[in-house]
Amino acid sequence: MSTKLFEVNKENYQEEVVGSKLPVLVDFWGPRCAPCLALMPEVEKLALEYAGKVKFCKLNATENRRLCIDLKVMALPTFLFYKSGEVVDKLTADEVTKESVCDRLKSFV
Amino acid sequence: MENNYDLIIIGGGPAGLTAGLYGSRAKLRTLLIEKMLAGGQIATTDHVENYPGFMTGSGQKLTEIMENQAKKFGTGFIMAEVTDVHLAGNEKIISTSQGQYKAPAVILAMGTSSRKLNVPGEEQFLGRGVSFCATCDGAFFEDLPVMVVGGGDAAVEEAIYLTRFAEKVFLVHRRDALRATKVVQERAFAHEKIKFVWDSVVDEIQGENLLERVVVKNVKNGRVKEIAVNGVFVYIGFLPNTGFLSGQVQLSENGYIIANERMETSLPGVFAAGDCRQKLLRQVVTAAGDGATAAFAAEKYLEELR
Numbered sequence: 001m002s003t004k005l006f007e008v009n010k011e012n013y014q015e016e017v018v019g020s021k022l023p024v025l026v027d028f029w030g031p032r033c034a035p036c037l038a039l040m041p042e043v044e045k046l047a048l049e050y051a052g053k054v055k056f057c058k059l060n061a062t063e064n065r066r067l068c069i070d071l072k073v074m075a076l077p078t079f080l081f082y083k084s085g086e087v088v089d090k091l092t093a094d095e096v097t098k099e100s101v102c103d104r105l106k107s108f109v
Numbered sequence: 110m111e112n113n114y115d116l117i118i119i120g121g122g123p124a125g126l127t128a129g130l131y132g133s134r135a136k137l138r139t140l141l142i143e144k145m146l147a148g149g150q151i152a153t154t155d156h157v158e159n160y161p162g163f164m165t166g167s168g169q170k171l172t173e174i175m176e177n178q179a180k181k182f183g184t185g186f187i188m189a190e191v192t193d194v195h196l197a198g199n200e201k202i203i204s205t206s207q208g209q210y211k212a213p214a215v216i217l218a219m220g221t222s223s224r225k226l227n228v229p230g231e232e233q234f235l236g237r238g239v240s241f242c243a244t245c246d247g248a249f250f251e252d253l254p255v256m257v258v259g260g261g262d263a264a265v266e267e268a269i270y271l272t273r274f275a276e277k278v279f280l281v282h283r284r285d286a287l288r289a290t291k292v293v294q295e296r297a298f299a300h301e302k303i304k305f306v307w308d309s310v311v312d313e314i315q316g317e318n319l320l321e322r323v324v325v326k327n328v329k330n331g332r333v334k335e336i337a338v339n340g341v342f343v344y345i346g347f348l349p350n351t352g353f354l355s356g357q358v359q360l361s362e363n364g365y366i367i368a369n370e371r372m373e374t375s376l377p378g379v380f381a382a383g384d385c386r387q388k389l390l391r392q393v394v395t396a397a398g399d400g401a402t403a404a405f406a407a408e409k410y411l412e413e414l415r
Binding site for chain 2 (some may be wrong): 008023030032033035036037038039061062065068069071073074075076077078090092093094095096097098099
């Protein structure tokens, strides 16, 4: 069983990510990003494991390009980790593996 | 024991996927270990048109078919990073982030990784302009100028791909001629958005928050100039992913695995396939050929062990 990630975009990013009481992980992906798509099912499993502790979101970068550039995200996959509205950790491009996401989540919670 | 197999394949690119297909069809209990992306490097390639029988389409599509084909015949897949291997003796032990796996035969098909520029600014702007994956990141650079570094197939094909988004693509190459396949070269030369910067190498990548310019040096006359771009896509060759073998099988000077016509390495029961092997031509079609041969040779090896 996997759970779907909460879809965020330029309209709700402020409220759902920055304004969240729970810590947030945002998975920046795109439909042409093969590593993003390969990793997504694993991230969904992690979302289940961390249910209630971390809010798991995903953002389609190709549909929210301006927001990504404002966030200095210009590579996929990228993961941003938020606590109380602040980015506290980031994984990007070839730093991203299932292992690195798992490890950062452990130290994040 | 569920962690015991007949054949373990490390790496899920075309070589590993083909080995999985052939191993499973030979009724070997076959496990494929991939750390991230089944399909490997070619899965991030926009356009494949030189794999016979597959007229045209994305690398992702091609390798998805290969993956499904291997799964259909029973290849097991896990996503895990290999941390250590013990390849000598009759029982090979593969330690991963997801536990330990054992088999009497192993196929090494880890492929290669992109070579980095190793210039100031490259690390700093990784993920903020410096990229090794045009299909992943190209769309961020809509109407912006970008640079591609390199002169082989990957560099020139991705330069052409990037013209869909970018305002202009500078192709910086250290020689005065491309190495890419002729038909690909012709397309690039005919493209109005691609501007060639010959005999040049990248000296430094600069910017504030985001990448803004690249300092490029002409290797013939030593002249230095700045080119204003917001993205740099690096395709200057590859390095074999053979580090974790720590010398257990014989490697070439450059770190590629030495294997014979049967894909046998210097250790019995250990085979190599695909781009991580010392060979002349690194393509999907030759990787698939290696994978088939390696799995067949592994099958024969296992028959003799029994």
